Amino acid sequence: MTDTPPRLGLRGISKRFPGVLANDDVSFDVAPGEIHALLGENGAGKSTLVKMIYGIMQPDAGTIAWNGQQVTIANPKAARKLGIGMVFQHFSLFEALTVLENIALGMDAKIPQRELEGKIREVMTRYGLKLEPSRQVSTLSVGERQRIEIVRALLLNPTLLIMDEPTSVLTPQEVEQLFVVLRQLAKDGCSILYISHKLHEIKALCDTATILRGGKLVDTCDPKVETSRSMAEKMIGGNLKTIQKPADRAFGKERFVVNELSMAGAGHFGVALKDISFSVRAGEIFGIAGVAGNGQTALLLALSGEETTHDAQAITIDGEPLGQLNAKARRLKGLASVPEERNGHASVPDFTLSDNSVLTGRDRLGLSVSGFLRPRAARKYTGEVIDAFAVKATGSEAMAGSLSGGNLQKYIMGREILQKPGVLVVGQPTWGVDAGAAAAIHQALVDLAAAGSAIVVISQDLDELLSLCDTLAVINEGRLSKPMKVSEADIEEIGLLMGGIHGDAEATRQAEEVHHHAA
Amino acid sequence: MSIEVLILTIITIVGISTPILLAGLGELVVEKAGVLNLGVEGMMLIGAIAGFATTVITGSPWLGMIGAAAAGALAALLFGFLVLALNSNQVATGLALTIFGTGLSSLIGLSFQGRIVAPFGSIFPPALSRDPFLKVLFGYSPIVYFALIMVVLVTWFLKSTRGGLILRAVGENDLSAHSIGYSVVGVRYAAIAFGGAMAGIGGAYFSLVITPMWAERMTAGRGWIALALVVFASWRAPRLLVGAYFFGLLMWLELYAKGGGLNGLPIIPAIPSQFWAAMPYLMTVVVLALISVRDRAGSNAPACLGKPFLTSN
Secondary structure (H helix, E strand, O other): OOOOOOOOEEEEEEEEEEOOOEEEEEEEEOOOOOOOEOOOOOOOHHHHHHHHHHOOOOOOOEEEEEEEHHHHHHHHHHHHHHHHEEEOOOOOOOOOOHHHHHHHHHHOOOOOOHHHHHHHHHHHHOOOHOOOOOOHHHHHHHHHHHHHHHHHHOOOOOOOEEEOOOOOOOOHHHHHHHHHHHHHHOOOOOOOEEEOHHHHHHHHHOOOOEEOOOOOEEEEOOOOOHHHHHHHHHHOOOOOOOOOOOOOOOOOOOOEEEEEEOOOOOOOOOOOOOOEEEEEOOOOOEEEOOOOOOOOOHHHHHHHHHOOOOOOHEEEEEOOOOOOHHHHHHHOOEEEOOOOOOOOOOOOOEEHHHHHHHHHHHOOOOEEEEOOOOOHHHHHHHHHHHHHHHOOOOOOOOOOOOOOOHHHHHHHHHHHOOOOOOOEEEEOOOOEEEEEEEHHHHHHHHHHOOOOOOOEEEOOHHHHHHOOEEEEEEEEEEEOOOEEEEHOOOOHHHHHHHHHHHHHHHHHHHHHHHHHHHO | OOHHHHHHHHHHHHHHHHHHHHHHHHHHHHHHHHOOOOOOHHHHHHHHHHHHHHHHHHHHHHHHHHHHHHHHHHHHHHHHHHHHHHHOHHHHHHHHHHHHHHHHHHHHHHHHHEEOOOOOOOOOOOOHOOOOOOOHOOOOHHHHHHHHHHHHHHHHHHHOOOOHHHHHHHHHHHHHHHHHHHHHHHHHHHHHHHHHHHHHHHHHHHHHHHEEEEEOOOOOOOHHHHHHHHHHOOOOOHHHHHHHHHHHHHHHHHHHHHHOOOOOOOOOOOOOOHHHHHHHHHHHHHHHHHHHHHHEEEEEEEOOOOOOOOOOO
16 A cells, blocks of 8 residues: 555645635645545635646645646646546536436547437446436436436546545435445546545545634544544634533424425425324424425424415414414514525625614514614614624625625524514525524524524425424425434434435335334 | 518527627627626627728728637736736626727727628528528528537537536635636636627627627617526526527517507507517526526526625735
8 A cells, every 4th residue: 555656645745725825735635546535614625726736726835646646637627637536515507407418518539329318327337327218307306416426426436535525415224325336437447535524424424624724723533433523623723612402391382384285396496295284382393304406495484484375274383373474474473484595585795784684574573663674772782793603894884796795694683583573484504504503593492492482494404403492393295294302313214204305105104104113 | 471571580589699699699708707797798799890990991801800809808808907917897897898899999989980881791601691581591690600509619618618618607606616726816817808809799790790880889889789688598608608698689679669560560659669679688587487487506697796705915
């Protein structure tokens, strides 16, 4: 092993953007056939680093060696020529094109369509990746889309495959399938650079882990030896705060009841909601898990009041019917909501923070009186939110769009929480937010519940729901599973419920049976 | 309606459809690459005067057409520089291009007013092109056949070539195309230049084939109809051909209703010409509504249409 040069050797890589040093003197090696984790919080510089390895950006300083030879990777084409393949976190797919066309676009050599199709089938059978080449991408599930990216990368016979947060949108079963593929690739001699912040995955999959924090390399370690906690602390650079949740909390009376809520899907890709029923008690945090695109968006719109239903009794708060009320009226009744898209839906990027406060607080907080704004009251309230939630902003007059994702999310959550809503419905509360901000948001939700509010959290991040919620249900194709206590939840069962997406009704039925027996 | 009148009508409709077919085909390629150029009318006028001027100077309508294409492409590249290099707003810049083209063509046209040029000869022998019946197939200007060939070429290019696939990819998801390693800006410049050249030829069709002489604003808003036509055809070249002739029929009905007892037919006074003039736009709105009822995949609209391309680095 010692006399073979590393597949990839980075020495002193630095990259500066206006105002930030994204990578600061980063050096590490990736050996042939090694699965190497690149670990770090959002903004630690992982993406910038791999963009330089893949030739999308150029380092300001430092060298890249490929099999012992120093190289300059001018563009992605040059990277692919060397044998570097990449699977992006946000898929670089073309919705309106077919699987085959998408793959053809990623190929540098011009290959006749039939020959390409043959090669695709060969790669698919070798690694057990199922795909239909003539399908249009817009009709595929997220897991299938990722398979296109993987096939596209594998067709070039890469000797280094970069995977940027590949599991963030997959079900536990899909993750297992992916790991089987990756392990086989590594066995065939392909090195894998695996970017993630999910520590248990890294422990399960990777041989080595390089940890970045604030653009600097903090440690290169063996994840099989480290604990998740020790790696997380290196990643965050301090002691990890665990959520302070009083054990054995008693819940109050039912505050928020959804009773057989059905609704047609919004738009053409919208999923219809079918007979959704659940209830949330005072002090309870109710989680709704599921793979993206299974009706979460429709459910959030239905609960917030952006979409109303004819059945007034379908949604009630403290016994009062809300079904026919719009979002404004529901807010007055004490139901606040935070949509998942923070830039443009939960806030207006080109408005100041205090104007954004007026948008959801105008009635409950009296920020607008007989049609006139009360800017001073709005500024005061926004200042309180900024202080209470440690939002990094230049003040209440900062533009919402100028805040980082984590800070904007803290502001949005704070804006709703300080209104002391009886019921809070939140979508993806920590999507793309760094671990520090995520912990603060989680703690705020727990504290709000402890004060007697009922909280609904809709998220695709199962880890988040398991650590945050008291009760959990899974949404799949617009149907909600039976709620289960998180303390008694079985991850296998949740995975099966989530995985119903591929039309696998059998698995869903099985999972429900498992649940039945367990209950 | 006698057969002679029918043939004359068909020839008229094909004739008035050709400019919007040419300009629409160019704009279709531009929009497929994700750029919305609302300057079609302006580029057509620039093409019209450039083609006319070149023909007056050289005496050859063929060179005139080449001049029109070059001038249209040049005007389009000015637009391209503004929206691609300076990231200006595509809608505002396109409208400005139309205003600019209208003014510039009027200015240059001052010294060409009243001049007359020799029209295109037929590319077919008189036995075919003058035959009272066969002229329905052979009696057109060469540009009409050029437009038809271009429909086939554009269809084939977009559907079956790698270049076409890359162009569609750039219009569908510019950031992804960039990250794979394609030059988004380069592809868009090329598409914009092609669109300008086609609009220029479409404009010169007015000054070299239909009249043939120069008159201010002689394209009379057909650039806007070409824009509507692209949407009407839901960004598909074969449908654009059908749509162009359908819009041609509507434009012919407008002329017909306006009066003069076109082709010796009686006027239908009940329907005013303004109704027919509005029809292409109304039909486009109807098509848009129909598209939005169906799913997005069916609409075929490029996902990046009109959005500026901004990379983080």
